[in-house]
Amino acid sequence: MSKEWRLFKNLTRSVSTAEGLAVDDTLPQSVAHHNSPPILHLYTFVPSVNVGKYQDIEAALRIDRCKARGIEYNRRSTGGGTVIMGPEIVALGLGINVDYPGLKKGVGGVFESLSRVLIRALHAVGIEAYFQPKNDLEVNGKKIAGLSAASEADTCLLFHTSLLVDFDIALMTDIMNTPVIKLADKGYNCFSQRMTTVRNELGRNLSVAEMIEAIQTAFESEFAIRFKEDSPDEWEEKTIRRFIEERYTKDEWIFSHRHPRARMGVGQLKTQGGLLEIYLSLSGGSIENVLVTGDFFSTSEDLHKIENALKWTSARKESIEKNIASVWHDEMIYGVDVSTLTDAILLAKQNQVRL
Amino acid sequence: MAEIKGYNMPDELYYHEEHSWARVEGTKVTVGMTDMFQKEAGDIVFVDLPEEEDDVSQGETCGKIQSRKWIGKLVAPVSGEITEINEELEEDTSLINSDPYGEGWILVIEAEDEDDLQSQLGNLIHGDAVPAFVDQEIARTEEERAKAE
Numbered sequence: 101m102s103k104e105w106r107l108f109k110n111l112t113r114s115v116s117t118a119e120g121l122a123v124d125d126t127l128p129q130s131v132a133h134h135n136s137p138p139i140l141h142l143y144t145f146v147p148s149v150n151v152g153k154y155q156d157i158e159a160a161l162r163i164d165r166c167k168a169r170g171i172e173y174n175r176r177s178t179g180g181g182t183v184i185m186g187p188e189i190v191a192l193g194l195g196i197n198v199d200y201p202g203l204k205k206g207v208g209g210v211f212e213s214l215s216r217v218l219i220r221a222l223h224a225v226g227i228e229a230y231f232q233p234k235n236d237l238e239v240n241g242k243k244i245a246g247l248s249a250a251s252e253a254d255t256c257l258l259f260h261t262s263l264l265v266d267f268d269i270a271l272m273t274d275i276m277n278t279p280v281i282k283l284a285d286k287g288y289n290c291f292s293q294r295m296t297t298v299r300n301e302l303g304r305n306l307s308v309a310e311m312i313e314a315i316q317t318a319f320e321s322e323f324a325i326r327f328k329e330d331s332p333d334e335w336e337e338k339t340i341r342r343f344i345e346e347r348y349t350k351d352e353w354i355f356s357h358r359h360p361r362a363r364m365g366v367g368q369l370k371t372q373g374g375l376l377e378i379y380l381s382l383s384g385g386s387i388e389n390v391l392v393t394g395d396f397f398s399t400s401e402d403l404h405k406i407e408n409a410l411k412w413t414s415a416r417k418e419s420i421e422k423n424i425a426s427v428w429h430d431e432m433i434y435g436v437d438v439s440t441l442t443d444a445i446l447l448a449k450q451n452q453v454r455l
Numbered sequence: 456m457a458e459i460k461g462y463n464m465p466d467e468l469y470y471h472e473e474h475s476w477a478r479v480e481g482t483k484v485t486v487g488m489t490d491m492f493q494k495e496a497g498d499i500v501f502v503d504l505p506e507e508e509d510d511v512s513q514g515e516t517c518g519k520i521q522s523r524k525w526i527g528k529l530v531a532p533v534s535g536e537i538t539e540i541n542e543e544l545e546e547d548t549s550l551i552n553s554d555p556y557g558e559g560w561i562l563v564i565e566a567e568d569e570d571d572l573q574s575q576l577g578n579l580i581h582g583d584a585v586p587a588f589v590d591q592e593i594a595r596t597e598e599e600r601a602k603a604e
Contacts, residue, residue: 249525359501388500
């Protein structure tokens with residue numbers, strides 16, 4: 101007989117950031133301390149944006165624009181960067197023990213294991229996605245889902261994913277404080293080349309409910325389990341309320357100062373291959389985000405590969421060089437080599453200003 | 456410096472199974488994360504540390520470490536008061552990757568009592584037990600990888 105996991109599925113309404121995130125935080129607690137099997141939470145948020153646990157929210161977002169548009173903002177308890185959420189974006193929270201059979205071990209392993217489930221779900225609706233190490237799912241070089249995680253209670257972890265069924269790029273460029281926003285029309289271009297959605301790939305209006313169904317089925321096949329549709333019990337309800345009251349409605353949490361310093365910089369370098377224009381977001385000594393643009397010849401898939409190899413890595417010269425070299429192939433950017441691209445990125449780093 | 460299966464695991468250190476290490480000098484215990492941890496986690500981008508003068512207990516999560524989009528735990532290998540924090544990490548967390556047992560140290564715990572500390576060290580992995588610990592961690596990863604493939 102297959103094992104039974106619990107499923108908290110909410111298709112009736114989109115939830116507030118406080119409610120959705122508090123339920124997610126309760127999942128690993130319940131698995132660790134309340135004798136629960138793994139719990140999957142599938143739901144959608146009201147139009148909102150959340151930042152990673154150790155992100156500077158005031159540097160990442162234009163809070164005034166969020167308020168003007170009625171977009172909720174909050175801070176989640178898993179790692180990574182800014183994530184836009186809403187009724188057309190599937191939110192997934194999973195509480196599971198890291199020692200669960202079939203779950204690959206270690207930081208990279210867990211991400212890879214869980215990305216397989218989402219690849220299976222996307223395949224079921226007709227989209228061929230693949231894992232883009234370390235944390236993204238892509239379709240033809242464009243990001244369709246982001247993964248993040250936190251090791252929480254005992255050996256239990258919380259895993260988060262957002263899967264784009266539909267997406268409002270104009271909203272993103274308005275509320276996010278990323279370097280590209282400084283150049284609005286270029287910003288649109290950059291994002292649309294680097295992101296895609298389920299509806300975009302399918303060319304039809306697949307519903308969020310159908311996507312959620314596919315994810316549920318993919319989990320059942322991948323882990324050879326079956327789900328019992330359930331809702332939080334009394335202990336869990338109490339824990340959820342505690343997280344809402346003590347965390348997700350508190351400015352001390354949302355505007356937490358426990359984060360590295362956020363900086364950004366732009367670098368322009370004339371090369372034999374054309375002008376390289378680099379937009380760099382730094383988080384302490386690490387690269388949070390980098391956009392490689394300019395008037396050179398390359399493909400968006402190759403540029404995305406380079407950018408991905410640099411995300412969340414050290415901004416030291418030798419590290420940048422090593423990470424670019426790890427994905428580099430001949431004429432990846434025509435007329436530009438690894439050391440020239442590294443120089444352009446270091447120029448952006450040199451021009452950094454505090455946000 | 457002892458190298459076991461490609462990981463540096465210095466002989467003189469004590470290891471917690473959650474991959475923190477302890478260097479003991481009297482009642483002063485310097486703490487960091489193992490080479491095996493930093494290789495597995497990849498670039499460390501942030502360390503969320505406790506305050507100096509905080510009390511911690513052996514096995515307690517006393518900090519969080521973010522690598523890419525993963526937030527992992529820093530587990531106190533021994534009990535005591537935190538007397539020092541490595542402030543260099545505020546600017547450059549990559550020290551944990553480049554020099555996990557040197558410049559990448561994370562904090563110092565002052566144990567209250569030397570006898571008590573000695574008995575706590577007995578709960579940690581040390582000396583002849585280290586190769587088996589490394590083997591077990593590698594096996595766990597490989598076994599699950601094989602199962603998943």
